[in-house]
Amino acid sequence: MNLILLGPPGAGKGTQAKILEERFGYRQISTGDMLRRNVAEGTPLGVEAKGFMARGDLVPDDLIIRMVEHELTYPADVILDGFPRTVPQAEALDALLARHHRGAVAVLFDVDMGVLLERLTGRWTHPASGRTYHVKFNPPTVPGRDDVTGEPLIQRPDDTEATIRKRLAVYTEQTAPLIAYYDDPADPRLVQVDALAPIAEVTAQIVALVRGGQAAGAP
Numbered sequence: 001m002n003l004i005l006l007g008p009p010g011a012g013k014g015t016q017a018k019i020l021e022e023r024f025g026y027r028q029i030s031t032g033d034m035l036r037r038n039v040a041e042g043t044p045l046g047v048e049a050k051g052f053m054a055r056g057d058l059v060p061d062d063l064i065i066r067m068v069e070h071e072l073t074y075p076a077d078v079i080l081d082g083f084p085r086t087v088p089q090a091e092a093l094d095a096l097l098a099r100h101h102r103g104a105v106a107v108l109f110d111v112d113m114g115v116l117l118e119r120l121t122g123r124w125t126h127p128a129s130g131r132t133y134h135v136k137f138n139p140p141t142v143p144g145r146d147d148v149t150g151e152p153l154i155q156r157p158d159d160t161e162a163t164i165r166k167r168l169a170v171y172t173e174q175t176a177p178l179i180a181y182y183d184d185p186a187d188p189r190l191v192q193v194d195a196l197a198p199i200a201e202v203t204a205q206i207v208a209l210v211r212g213g214q215a216a217g218a219p
């Protein structure tokens with residue numbers, strides 16, 4: 001079953017996507033990572049997206065939908081991390097899923113907004129892989145270095161307090177309406193995990209939901 005990870009910045013979506021990818025062979029599709037690669041390579045998409053990302057705004061829907069479109073031709077189950085983020089993106093995703101005869105369940109990361117600032121200001125990222133660490137909650141084995149490659153970790157330029165506050169406001173305005181979109185009584189497709197729990201416990205909750213059939217099908 002394809003999974004859509006839904007929740008505010010810092011809820012732990014990327015962390016869980018990477019764990020599920022390694023353990024169960026899912027493929028993570030992170031629109032944030034894809035955009036950052038485009039920015040680093042200076043592609044036309046990256047040039048267009050850069051300012052929106054730096055301000056903490058969403059990149060326009062048409063650019064995002066075009067970027068994600070061909071990813072859904074991937075034969076194995078995917079984890080959508082950071083997409084969709086608006087109702088038009090969710091509608092476009094539904095059309096794409098239908099075209100490829102695929103279904104998806106949305107996993108809502110239920111988290112207290114109060115913890116997100118600490119999670120994001122303490123986040124360290126390995127840019128090439130998108131792996132993330134946290135100075136306190138998930139430190140790398142060697143400080144400042146990626147566990148797998150030993151390469152240096154960076155702090156994302158949008159993980160500053162002012163931009164984080166903007167991103168959280170954007171989430172509340174533009175992305176939170178997706179909770180009702182996926183929790184439609186006529187076609188409920190939403191499950192929920194307690195994302196305040198430690199990382200391993202959140203993974204266990206997702207695995208239990210998927211295995212228990214609530215997310216229709218084992219990983």
Ligand code: ADP
Pocket residue numbers: 007008009010011012013014015016119120122123124132133134135137138195196197198199202
């Ligand atoms: P998202 O992809 O939702 O923006 P991340 O997965 O990058 O969030 O997590 C944000 C930060 O919080 C990272 O530094 C990560 O190590 C840390 N983190 C993720 N999940 C948890 C958790 N359950 N408890 C504490 N810290 C966490």
Ligand code: AMP
Pocket residue numbers: 009031032033035052053054056057058059060064081082083084085089167
């Ligand atoms: P993330 O890595 O998911 O925190 O995303 C980082 C930034 O990339 C966001 O603040 C947006 O500017 C942009 N972005 C990522 N995914 C999307 C999306 N689905 N729609 C619009 N903008 C996005």
